[in-house]
Amino acid sequence: MTTKPPYFYLRISIYTLLILSVLLVAVIKKPRFFNRLGLLPQQAEFWPLLGDNIRKANAIEIDKPQLQRWLKEKPQTLFLVDVRTPEEYQLGHIAGAVSLPLAEFESGSAVALIKTQRKNRQLVTYCASGWRSYKALTILKNNGIIGWNLTGGYEAW
Numbered sequence: 001m002t003t004k005p006p007y008f009y010l011r012i013s014i015y016t017l018l019i020l021s022v023l024l025v026a027v028i029k030k031p032r033f034f035n036r037l038g039l040l041p042q043q044a045e046f047w048p049l050l051g052d053n054i055r056k057a058n059a060i061e062i063d064k065p066q067l068q069r070w071l072k073e074k075p076q077t078l079f080l081v082d083v084r085t086p087e088e089y090q091l092g093h094i095a096g097a098v099s100l101p102l103a104e105f106e107s108g109s110a111v112a113l114i115k116t117q118r119k120n121r122q123l124v125t126y127c128a129s130g131w132r133s134y135k136a137l138t139i140l141k142n143n144g145i146i147g148w149n150l151t152g153g154y155e156a157w
Contacts, residue, residue: 060146060147060148060149061148061149061150061151062124062148062149062150062151063150063151063152063156064150064151064152064156064157067124067150070122071094071095071096075096076121077121077122078096078121078122078124079098079114079117079118079119079121079122079123079124080094080096080097080098080124080125080126081097081098081100081110081114081123081124081125081126081133081136081147082094082097082098082099082100082125082126082127082154083100083101083102083105083125083126083127083132083133083135083136084099084101084102084127084128084132084154085101086099086101088128088154092154093154094126094154094157097126098117100113100114100136102127102132102135102136105135105136105139105140106139110136111139111140111143111145114140114145115143115145118145122147122148123140123145123146123147123148124147124148124149124150125137125140125147125148125149125150126149126150126153126154126157127153127154128153128154128155129152129153129154129155130149130150130151130152130153131153133149133150133153134149137149
C-alpha cells in the first residue's frame with residue numbers, strides 16, 4: 001500500500017478551488033458563450049447563484065436619466081410596463097405605465113396583450129428593484145419580443 005505525500009489532499013483541494021474559480025469568472029464574463037453550448041440553464045431562478053452581473057449581461061438596461069429623456073422628448077414611442085403587483089402599482093407608478101403583474105407573464109396572458117398593444121413602440125419594463133422585470137423580459141424574449149429593463153426599478157425612479 002502506497003502512502004500519499006504530506007498535504008496531498010490539501011493540494012488537490014486548492015487546485016480544484018482554483019479551477020472552479022476560473023470557470024466561475026469565465027461564466028460571469030462570457031455567459032452567452034456558455035448558453036450557446038447549453039451549459040447554463042435558462043430558468044431565471046438560476047441567476048441568483050451566479051450574481052447580478054450575469055443578469056445584466058443578458059438584459060438591455062435603460063437608466064433613469066435616459067428614460068426621463070425619452071419620456072420628455074418622445075413619450076408616444078414608449079410602451080411602459082409595470083410588472084409589480086396591483087397593490088404596489090396603486091401606491092405609485094411611472095406616468096403612462098400599464099400594470100401587468102409578473103404572474104400574468106408567467107401564465108402567458110401578458111405576452112398576448114403586449115403583442116397586440118405595443119404597436120412598434122419601445123418596450124420598457126420595471127418593477128421595484130429590477131428582478132421581476134428581468135424575469136418578465138426573459139419570458140418576452142422567449143416569445144420573440146425584445147425590451148428594455150429600467151436599471152434599479154421603481155426604487156431608482
